[in-house]
Amino acid sequence: MLIAKTIAEARAAVAKLRAERHCIGLVPTMGAMHAGHLSLVRAARAHCDAVVATIFVNPAQFAPGEDFAKYPRIFEADCALLEAEGVDVVFAPEPAEMYPAGVTTVVEVAGISDRLDGASRPGHFRGVATVVAKLFNIVQPNHAFFGQKDAAQVAVLRQMVRDLNFNLELVVCPTVREPDGLALSSRNRYLSPEQRQQALVLNRALRRVEEKIAAGVIDAEPLIDLGLAVLADEPDVRLDYFRIVDPDTLEDVSDVSAGALVAVAAVVGPARLIDNAVIPPR
Ligand code: PAF
Numbered sequence: 001m002l003i004a005k006t007i008a009e010a011r012a013a014v015a016k017l018r019a020e021r022h023c024i025g026l027v028p029t030m031g032a033m034h035a036g037h038l039s040l041v042r043a044a045r046a047h048c049d050a051v052v053a054t055i056f057v058n059p060a061q062f063a064p065g066e067d068f069a070k071y072p073r074i075f076e077a078d079c080a081l082l083e084a085e086g087v088d089v090v091f092a093p094e095p096a097e098m099y100p101a102g103v104t105t106v107v108e109v110a111g112i113s114d115r116l117d118g119a120s121r122p123g124h125f126r127g128v129a130t131v132v133a134k135l136f137n138i139v140q141p142n143h144a145f146f147g148q149k150d151a152a153q154v155a156v157l158r159q160m161v162r163d164l165n166f167n168l169e170l171v172v173c174p175t176v177r178e179p180d181g182l183a184l185s186s187r188n189r190y191l192s193p194e195q196r197q198q199a200l201v202l203n204r205a206l207r208r209v210e211e212k213i214a215a216g217v218i219d220a221e222p223l224i225d226l227g228l229a230v231l232a233d234e235p236d237v238r239l240d241y242f243r244i245v246d247p248d249t250l251e252d253v254s255d256v257s258a259g260a261l262v263a264v265a266a267v268v269g270p271a272r273l274i275d276n277a278v279i280p281p282r
Contacts, residue, residue, distance in 0.1 A: 001079070001082065001083040001087055001088065001089070001090060002088070002089045002090070003079065003089075003090045003092060004089060004090070004091045004092070004093075005092060005093060005094070005097070006093065006097055007093065007097060007098075007138050010052075010089065010091040010093075010138055010139065011138060013052075013088075013089045013091075014052060014089065014138075014139050014140065017049075017050040017052075017088055017089065018050075020050075021049035021050050022049060022142075023047070023048045023049045023050070023142045023143070024048060024049070024050050024051075024052060024139065024140070024141045024142050024143075025043075025044030025045070025047055025048030025050070025051045025052070025141060025142070025143045025144070025145060025171075026044070026051075026052050026053075026054070026135065026136070026139050026141035026143070026144040026145070026168075027040045027041050027044050027051065027052070027053040027054070027087075027144075027145045028053075028054045028056075028131075028132060028135050028144065028146075029053060029054060029055055029056075029078075030055070030056060030057045030058065030071065030186065031055040031056075031057065031072070031073060031074065031075065031078045031092075031186075032071070032072035032073070032074055032078070032186035032189065033074075033077070033078045033081045033082070033186075034176075034184045034185070034186060034188075035176050035184055036147050036149065036175070036176040036183075036184040036185075037081075037147075038081060038085055039147075039173055039174075039176050040145040040146070040147060040173050041053060041082065041085045041086075041087060041145075042085065043145050043171060043173045044143065044145050044171075045085070045086055047143050047171065048141075048142065048143055050088045050089075051085075051086065051087045051088055051089075052087070052088065052089045052090075052091060052139050052141065053082050053087045053089075053090050053091075054090070054091045054092070054135055054139075055075065055078055055079075055090060055091075055092040056091075056092065056093055056098065056131065056135075057071050057073060058098075058127055058128070058131040059095050059099070059127075060099065060106075060126070060127030060130055060131060061123075061124050061125075061126075061127030061128045061131065062124075062127070063121060063122070063123060063124070066121070067187070067190075067270075071186070072186055072189055075092065091135075091138070091139070098131065098134060105130075106126050106129075106130045107126065107129040107130045107133045107160060107164070108126050108129070109125060109126075109129050109156045109159050109160045109163070112125075112155055112156050112159055112249060112250055113125035113126060113129070113156055115152065115245070115249075115250035115251065116151075116152040116241060116243065116245065116250050116263055116265070117152045117153075117265060117274065118152065118156070119241070120240050120241070120265065125152070125153070125156045128153055128156065128157070129156060129157065129160050132144075132157055132160070133160065133164065133166075136166050136168065140167075140168075141168055142168055142169070143168060143169045143170075143171050144168055144169075144170055144171070145171045145172075145173060146170060146171070146172055146173070147172070147173055147174075147175060147176075148172050148173065148174055148175045148276070148278065149175040149183050149184075149185070149274065149275065149276070150274070151247065151261050151263055151276045151278075152250055152263070152274075154170070154172050155247060155248055155249070155250050157170060158170055158248070175275070175276075177203070180200060181200060181203035181204070181207070182196065182199055182200055182203060183202070183203065183273075183274075183275045185271075185273060185274075187271040187272065187273060188271065188273075190269065190270045190271040191268060191269055191270075191271055192269060195236075195268050195269035195271070198234045198236055198237050198268055198269075199237070199268045199271075199273055201230065201231055201233060201234040201237055201266075202231075202237075202264050202266060202273060202274075202275045203275055204230055205226075205227040205228075205230040205231050205242065205264060206227070206262055206264060206275060206276065206277040207277075208226055208227070208230050209223050209226055209227045209262050209277065210262070210277050210279070212226055213256055213279055218255040218256050218257050218282070219254070219255050220244040220252070220253055220254050220255055220256065220260075221254075223244060223256070223262070224242060224243070224244060227242045227262070227264065228242055231264070231266065236268070236269075237266045237267070237268050238266060238267040238268075239264075239265075239266050240265035240266055240267065240272070241263070241264065241265050242262075242263075242264045243262075243263050243264075244256060244260050244261070244262050244263075245260065245261050245263060246258075246260065246261070247259065247260065247261040247278065256279045256282075257281070257282045258281050259278075259279055259280055259281035259282075260279045261276055261277075261278055261279070262276060262277045262279060263275075263276040264276065
């Protein structure tokens, strides 16, 4: 496995891969690998002839006061996991390589970037779209792999790929969960055992709403009320949002008959956690 630290090294490594094999899969990450990341790598391996993973804690997607400084950085352990999964190239630049002095261009996916997490974290999706666009330009993958857990990120990036005519396919892989239902996240590392127990309420609220939908309730309002009531069982969990939205536009829907995304975000101790459930069209 080759580790590229500079854009020039990454481009050279990818050019070599492309000359040998035709299809490149990209798995962008911020490191602190867990089984969710590894599922993306496995999907990339299954779809593509070569896999490039990136490890970059992107300062542009963190607001002042968020967890950029303490975001877990365990580069050697991450590389060992990626190598064991058969990744061909890891691109792990320093911030100055991605954002040298004088860089002023950003990618703003207007409208959708202000919904869900974008509403609570202004500028977050500008940072995500900008770095992902840069990674797409550097690696020029045929397919890029993202997790369904970050459903709002997926919607923003889909729109960006359409609007900017990136010549690649976004592949969205299912959320990976602990046996008790907690969605895997690098931020779960911040949780104490007690907070980890409390965090299960996010998944519990989603499951209760899914059960109601399966039982025939389609109106968003009572479904949201139910989700909020379940979340209220854990007073130490500070709700950010519990919404039922169109998965492509992230706008609220009044019923789930055409398919919907039930999405939740909450702060549990030091961690802001997100989770969601995809409701297929009836
Ligand atoms: O999902 C993430 O880990 C990040 O938002 C991403 C896509 C790697 C961009 O920094």
